[in-house]
Amino acid sequence: MRRETLFNFTLAGGLLGLAIVAWFVDEPFVITLLTKVFIFAIAGTGLNLALGNGGLVSLGHAAFFGIGGYAMAILASHAQSFEPMVIGPLTFDGTKSMPVIWLVAILASAFAALLIGLLSLRTSGVYFIMITLAFAQMIYYFAISWPAYGGEDGISIYVRNNFPGLNTLDPIQFFGLIALLLVIVLWLSSTLVRSRFGVALDATRQNAQRVTSVGLSPFTIRLIAFVISGAITGLAGALYADLNRFVSPSMLSWQVSGEIMVFVILGGVARLFGPLAGAALFIGMEHYLGGISEFWQFWLGLLLLIVVLWGRGGLLGVVAGERRHG
Amino acid sequence: MDKAILEVHNLSRSFGALRACDEVSLTLKAGEIHALIGPNGAGKSTLIKMLAGEIEPDSGDILLDGKSLRGVPAHKRVHQGLARTFQVSSIIPEYSARQNLFLALMGASGSPLGFFTRTSTDTALTKPAAALLDEFDLSMRADIPAANISHGERRQLEVALAVALQPRVLLMDEPMAGMGTDGTAALTSRLQELKQRVPILLVEHDMEAVFALADTLSVLVYGQIIASGTAAEIRSSRAVRDAYLGHGKS
Ligand SMILES: Nc1ncnc2c1ncn2[C@@H]1O[C@H](COP(=O)(O)OP(=O)(O)O)[C@@H](O)[C@H]1O
Ligand SMILES: [Mg+2]
Numbered sequence: 001m002r003r004e005t006l007f008n009f010t011l012a013g014g015l016l017g018l019a020i021v022a023w024f025v026d027e028p029f030v031i032t033l034l035t036k037v038f039i040f041a042i043a044g045t046g047l048n049l050a051l052g053n054g055g056l057v058s059l060g061h062a063a064f065f066g067i068g069g070y071a072m073a074i075l076a077s078h079a080q081s082f083e084p085m086v087i088g089p090l091t092f093d094g095t096k097s098m099p100v101i102w103l104v105a106i107l108a109s110a111f112a113a114l115l116i117g118l119l120s121l122r123t124s125g126v127y128f129i130m131i132t133l134a135f136a137q138m139i140y141y142f143a144i145s146w147p148a149y150g151g152e153d154g155i156s157i158y159v160r161n162n163f164p165g166l167n168t169l170d171p172i173q174f175f176g177l178i179a180l181l182l183v184i185v186l187w188l189s190s191t192l193v194r195s196r197f198g199v200a201l202d203a204t205r206q207n208a209q210r211v212t213s214v215g216l217s218p219f220t221i222r223l224i225a226f227v228i229s230g231a232i233t234g235l236a237g238a239l240y241a242d243l244n245r246f247v248s249p250s251m252l253s254w255q256v257s258g259e260i261m262v263f264v265i266l267g268g269v270a271r272l273f274g275p276l277a278g279a280a281l282f283i284g285m286e287h288y289l290g291g292i293s294e295f296w297q298f299w300l301g302l303l304l305l306i307v308v309l310w311g312r313g314g315l316l317g318v319v320a321g322e323r324r325h326g
Numbered sequence: 327m328d329k330a331i332l333e334v335h336n337l338s339r340s341f342g343a344l345r346a347c348d349e350v351s352l353t354l355k356a357g358e359i360h361a362l363i364g365p366n367g368a369g370k371s372t373l374i375k376m377l378a379g380e381i382e383p384d385s386g387d388i389l390l391d392g393k394s395l396r397g398v399p400a401h402k403r404v405h406q407g408l409a410r411t412f413q414v415s416s417i418i419p420e421y422s423a424r425q426n427l428f429l430a431l432m433g434a435s436g437s438p439l440g441f442f443t444r445t446s447t448d449t450a451l452t453k454p455a456a457a458l459l460d461e462f463d464l465s466m467r468a469d470i471p472a473a474n475i476s477h478g479e480r481r482q483l484e485v486a487l488a489v490a491l492q493p494r495v496l497l498m499d500e501p502m503a504g505m506g507t508d509g510t511a512a513l514t515s516r517l518q519e520l521k522q523r524v525p526i527l528l529v530e531h532d533m534e535a536v537f538a539l540a541d542t543l544s545v546l547v548y549g550q551i552i553a554s555g556t557a558a559e560i561r562s563s564r565a566v567r568d569a570y571l572g573h574g575k576s
Contacts, residue, residue, distance in 0.1 A: 191441070195442055195443060197441045199428060199429060202420075207416060
């Protein structure tokens with residue numbers, strides 16, 4: 001077995017094992033922490049598709065994460081207040097059903113990614129980074145000044161949303177659900193990467209001129225990747241809001257975009273398990289170093305610097321002993 | 327034999343004050359190789375780029391089978407039958423020759439890209455790719471990154487990628503560049519064969535290859551076609567000798 005594959009199994013198995021141990025010794029906090037890791041891994045897997053496979057350095061993925069979060073909070077808040085939402089002549093009841101909420105979160109963030117992608121994918125390099133950041137900031141300020149849904153204070157949801165057959169308030173059951181979603185997202189991602197679309201996307205990152213000259217449109221390929229990427233990160237946002245039973249504009253802030261990018265870079269750009277490894281390392285450091293030193297972000301910064309300067313393949317690059325993206 | 331497939335009418339393009347192409351007209355007929363020669367900087371690559379749709383002409387028109395290509399984006403021209411090779415090899419560096427061919431075959435099919443089927447086991451790709459690797463003597467080096475194959479092999483791959491598109495017109499920008507004598511001879515006989523299937527607009531510096539292959543020749547100097555005719559006509563033309571053949575070929 002390749003070293004990377006072995007590491008992936010060990011990592012996933014280790015985190016799952018840790019959750020089960022925490023369940024047995026009744027440490028719900030650890031389970032919640034692991035749930036957070038898995039949700040961030042989903043968000044990072046979304047970004048990795050654009051950043052790693054597509055070479056699209058988006059500093060605006062907080063937009064999709066936040067839109068997913070708000071999709072959850074808006075639907076659930078109408079359900080908990082029994083006030084239907086009114087859009088023009090139409091009225092909708094909210095919902096507390098996770099599958100419905102996920103679908104809405106995915107569609108809303110995919111639509112946002114389509115609009116942002118249509119406008120920003122005409123640029124590249126630093127301009128693309130800046131324009132994606134700018135769009136996310138616009139949505140951030142919009143959320144702050146939108147009193148109907150909490151403005152700066154955000155929205156609290158009193159009870160976690162429902163999933164048929166599960167007690168989602170039980171940490172281990174919610175964790176299991178998230179773990180299943182992560183598996184699905186990882187499967188989807190690995191399938192996409194090996195498909196015709198994935199082959200064309202990676203080719204577009206390497207040499208767009210060649211892609212054009214065989215009759216494919218780099219713009220369309222990038223746009224599709226950006227939409228799928230945004231949709232996955234949007235799903236993660238809905239899950240994160242459900243984990244906290246709270247959403248606020250801070251989910252849309254540029255720091256969140258930066259953190260999602262850090263998961264990907266720490267773990268290994270364009271590697272399937274990179275975001276999971278990165279998120280685990282990040283949350284682990286935040287929690288354990290944060291307990292020891294107030295300056296844990298200094299150590300995180302140092303680690304990032306080392307990864308970027310010497311280990312461009314991230315944690316998984318070190319494990320596999322090779323670099324991606326020569 | 328004499329039906330024009332590609333017609334170029336008064337095509338012009340300037341870069342600032344520089345007129346890189348100046349009212350260029352030419353035709354390409356079925357079964358022929360039309361060679362375009364001229365010194366460096368004459369505007370040959372600029373013409374190819376306009377034909378391929380990579381840059382916009384300032385004026386003039388391009389007809390493929392009598393239909394104007396104006397406003398047709400580069401990738402759609404490929405579906406209409408226009409394929410090109412690059413003066414400087416343009417390949418996907420991290421992909422093997424086989425994967426590069428997969429990409430070309432995906433583009434050639436014209437159908438939307440699938441999201442779920444693995445390419446590595448997709449016989450619609452693997453079979454024709456294997457045949458092309460064989461045809462272009464790349465089978466032995468098919469599975470290492472294309473960045474690591476030799477220059478000559480990359481030139482072969484470049485041609486194979488264009489052939490994979492099953493074009494109706496092939497635009498080739500100095501395919502022999504840096505090939506060495508053996509490589510040039512091999513490619514010459516390959517193009518000889520190829521032109522039975524697809525007419526070629528060939529930009530080339532290697533005069534021996536050009537005179538061996540070309541049915542028609544056009545000479546481009548400072549963006550203008552100064553002469554056009556059969557190989558014999560061009561060889562004996564004074565204007566051409568003065569303007570081009572007499573000088574070093576740089
Ligand atoms: N994108 C560009 N911008 C400015 N000048 C260009 C550009 N492309 C080509 N040129 C100029 O146009 C002229 C023709 O170039 P080119 O078509 O590459 O010549 P050739 O292929 O015949 O050697 C040259 O003087 C070149 O410097
Ligand atoms: Mg040139």
